[in-house]
Amino acid sequence: MAETLRSARILARPVTNADIRAVAGIYGGNRDLLVLLDREHDPLVLSRRFTQGLNLPQSAPSARLHNFLLCDVRTEQPLGLLSLCMGYPAGDVAYIGELFLHxxxxxxxxxxxxxxxLEQVLRPGxxxxxxxxxxxxNWNALRFWVKLGFTHVTGMSGDRHFSPHGHAFIELEKNL
Ligand SMILES: CC(C)(COP(=O)(O)OP(=O)(O)OC[C@H]1O[C@@H](n2cnc3c(N)ncnc32)[C@H](O)[C@@H]1OP(=O)(O)O)[C@@H](O)C(=O)NCCC(=O)NCCS
Structure with a gap:
């Protein structure tokens, strides 16, 4: 996996501790959504986890986590963040843990x-x-991922009992 990714408008580079304010701004801008996604939704807590590489799925070795800050390719202005775990949960799977744009x-x-x-870079294996x-x-994101071809359901999880504050997730996959 390359250190940086570059597209026409975006430079994705490894996040550092110095980026914590930018990362907090991205999470903070999505504050209303974060409440719907998980019990832990404090932008500052999430930012610390992200910049320190502590946002790993359980049992995934840390060497395979790549946390990127997405910046404007020309101005370097932070646009968003992306977290990718290579080889999780199996050797031939890459897992997008987070993708947030401001x-x-x-x-x-x-x-x-x-x-x-990202798909292009991963395709060689x-x-x-x-x-x-x-x-x-997160119906907007569901629509986004399905439009991108993530149509194979590989898992579902969620709170056993319904409540206004409950959380549930679906895991989607596409072939590279
Ligand atoms: C989800 C997210 C990453 C999508 O990125 P984006 O740059 O906004 O989306 P794009 O402009 O590339 O849109 C691509 C497609 O997704 C769909 N889409 C994106 N945002 C949408 C929205 N708010 N409502 C409905 N459809 C949407 C569109 O149909 C679009 O296809 P189209 O251009 O053919 O209409 C971004 O909106 C975001 O960061 N959202 C908040 C955080 C989040 O939900 N992250 C995903 C966690 S799994």
Whole structure:
């Protein structure tokens, strides 16, 4: 997996501790959505996890986690963040743990652009499929991923009992 990814408008580079304010701004801009996605939805807690590489799925070795800050390729202005875990949960799977754009940059094709670039970079292998976990109440993202071809359901999880504050996830996959 390359250190950086570059598309027409985006430079995805490894995040550092110095990026914590930018990362907090991206999570903070999505605050209303975060509440729907998980019990932990404090932008500062999530930002620390992201910049320190502590946002690993359980049992995934840390060497395979890549946390990127997505920046404007010309101005280097932060646009969003992307987390990718290689070889999780199996050797031939790459897992998008998180993809968040700041609301100011949503709906302009940037999400699609970075995903298509990522697929291109991953295609030589070893990953044969790309997976993503999506909150079931995140209907905009569900539409986004399905449009990108993530149509194979590989898992579902969620709170056993319904409640207004419950959480549930679906895991979607596409072939590379
Ligand atoms: C989801 C997200 C990454 C998509 O990136 P984006 O740049 O906004 O999406 P794009 O402009 O590339 O849109 C690609 C397609 O997804 C669909 N889509 C994107 N945002 C949508 C929205 N708010 N409502 C409905 N459809 C949407 C569109 O149909 C679009 O296809 P079209 O151009 O043919 O109409 C981005 O909106 C985001 O960061 N959202 C908040 C965080 C989030 O939900 N992340 C995903 C967690 S799994």
């Amino acid at each position: 609301p100011s940059f949503q709906g302009a094709g940037l999400g699609r652009e970075i995903c298509l670039r 070893p990953a044969k499929t790309l997976r993503v976990g999506v909150g079931l109440r």
